Amino acid sequence: MKVLQVIQSAYRATLEEQDDTIVWITHAMKGAGADLEVLLRGSAVNYAVLGQDASGLSFGSWRQSEPPKIAEDVAALIKKGVGVFVVEEDVAERGLGNARLVDGIQRLPRAGIPALMDRSDQVWMW
Amino acid sequence: MAIGKYMVIASRDPFESRDVDQLYDLAAGIVREGNEVTVFLVQNGVLPARFGARSEGLTKLSARGVKVLADEFSLRERAIGGDQLVSGVTPSPLDVIVDHLAAGGKALWH
Amino acid sequence: MATTITFALMDPPYESARSTTAFRLIDIAARRGYNVNVFAYEGAVATPFAQQKAHPNAVHGRDAAQENHPLPKDWVAALMQAAAQNGGKLDWVNCGLCVDERGVAEVIEGVRRGTPGDLWRMASESQGTLIIGTR
Numbered sequence: 192m193k194v195l196q197v198i199q200s201a202y203r204a205t206l207e208e209q210d211d212t213i214v215w216i217t218h219a220m221k222g223a224g225a226d227l228e229v230l231l232r233g234s235a236v237n238y239a240v241l242g243q244d245a246s247g248l249s250f251g252s253w254r255q256s257e258p259p260k261i262a263e264d265v266a267a268l269i270k271k272g273v274g275v276f277v278v279e280e281d282v283a284e285r286g287l288g289n290a291r292l293v294d295g296i297q298r299l300p301r302a303g304i305p306a307l308m309d310r311s312d313q314v315w316m317w
Numbered sequence: 318m319a320i321g322k323y324m325v326i327a328s329r330d331p332f333e334s335r336d337v338d339q340l341y342d343l344a345a346g347i348v349r350e351g352n353e354v355t356v357f358l359v360q361n362g363v364l365p366a367r368f369g370a371r372s373e374g375l376t377k378l379s380a381r382g383v384k385v386l387a388d389e390f391s392l393r394e395r396a397i398g399g400d401q402l403v404s405g406v407t408p409s410p411l412d413v414i415v416d417h418l419a420a421g422g423k424a425l426w427h
Numbered sequence: 428m429a430t431t432i433t434f435a436l437m438d439p440p441y442e443s444a445r446s447t448t449a450f451r452l453i454d455i456a457a458r459r460g461y462n463v464n465v466f467a468y469e470g471a472v473a474t475p476f477a478q479q480k481a482h483p484n485a486v487h488g489r490d491a492a493q494e495n496h497p498l499p500k501d502w503v504a505a506l507m508q509a510a511a512q513n514g515g516k517l518d519w520v521n522c523g524l525c526v527d528e529r530g531v532a533e534v535i536e537g538v539r540r541g542t543p544g545d546l547w548r549m550a551s552e553s554q555g556t557l558i559i560g561t562r
Contacts, residue, residue: 194550197425199336200560200561200562203561203562212469213560216546219542219543219544220544220546222544223542223543223544223547223548224547225547233336301342301343301346304343305343305346305347305349305350305352306350308321308347308423309321312423313423313550313556314323314423314425315435315556316426316427316558316560317437317558317560326557328444328445360444360445360448361444390451411455414452414557415432415452415455415461417555418432418456418553418554418555418556418557419432419459419554419555420554420555422555424555424556424557426445426557426558426559426560
């Protein structure tokens with residue numbers, strides 16, 4: 192079975208979780224033998240942008256020593272053989288047309304999403 | 318190649334979420350690829366199905382070959398009677414989603 | 428072969444209409460005698476939390492018995508019973524790490540602890556899977 196993971200909710204509790212929970216569960220399932228591809232759409236395309244920095248938060252005497260590093264987590268998925276796509280129009284609409292994205296990420300026009308969905312057995316839209 | 322069967326479950330309304338229009342476009346795009354698509358409106362997703370609401374997106378969907386169903390309970394909960402529905406939207410029990418899953422179809426929640 | 432379907436849920440109780448819709452779907456499947464898997468992820472792990480308490484509601488003018496306030500843990504228990512009565516099973520798996528970070532380990536009988544690998548296994552053995560994410 193092959194599953195397309197569609198990630199569209201962006202920066203939801205990522206500071207508390209130290210990651211994006213859907214990127215995380217994708218890593219965990221890949222480790223359990225899952226065959227997965229990932230589509231970043233909507234504002235989640237920002238996960239592919241290099242230079243994200245969530246460091247430095249502190250609340251009173253508590254300091255966050257291990258902030259989320261989402262672009263690194265996305266890059267690690269690609270290194271594990273998971274195909275990761277971003278929707279071109281969503282990238283452009285957010286002013287990221289010329290931005291440097293994670294190496295190996297694949298740009299997909301919105302019109303190409305149905306064909307990407309067709310090649311998976313299931314589509315999980317998170 | 319076998320025809321893919323998709324159920325796109327729309328729980329948000331276009332007044333709150335601009336993304337709903339893109340969801341409708343995605344459903345139409347899946348049909349263009351040669352698949353069968355049902356858009357199932359549930360929760361606030363039924364709000365644009367009321368005649369007089371901003372429902373052009375749903376009307377266009379129906380014209381583009383997408384079957385559009387609306388959850389009977391969500392309609393009743395929001396006082397949308399069957400005679401108030403825009404053309405192309407049919408009230409339906411939620412059972413059709415379970416039918417679809419049991420038959421091995423792809424289901425997308427939005 | 429028995430029909431099996433899987434749901435992944437993410438919303439905590441009392442926050443979203445999505446939870447109610449998910450329960451309606453599970454109810455339909457349970458009444459049919461299907462095997463139903465639920466993988467509760469993130470806030471959804473509080474759904475079967477055993478310490479949920481009903482309350483009276485002065486605004487509604489009802490005491491606790493009259494109010495009959497819904498407790499999602501009771502919905503889970505009722506659906507487990509309904510599935511069994513109809514020849515199926517509701518297998519509810521709570522993501523263990525999500526439980527720990529929220530301190531909601533005390534759950535009703537029949538709910539078990541698991542990992543994302545359980546979601547993959549359950550989905551692989553199902554005719555269909557529906558992910559109901561959160562926002």
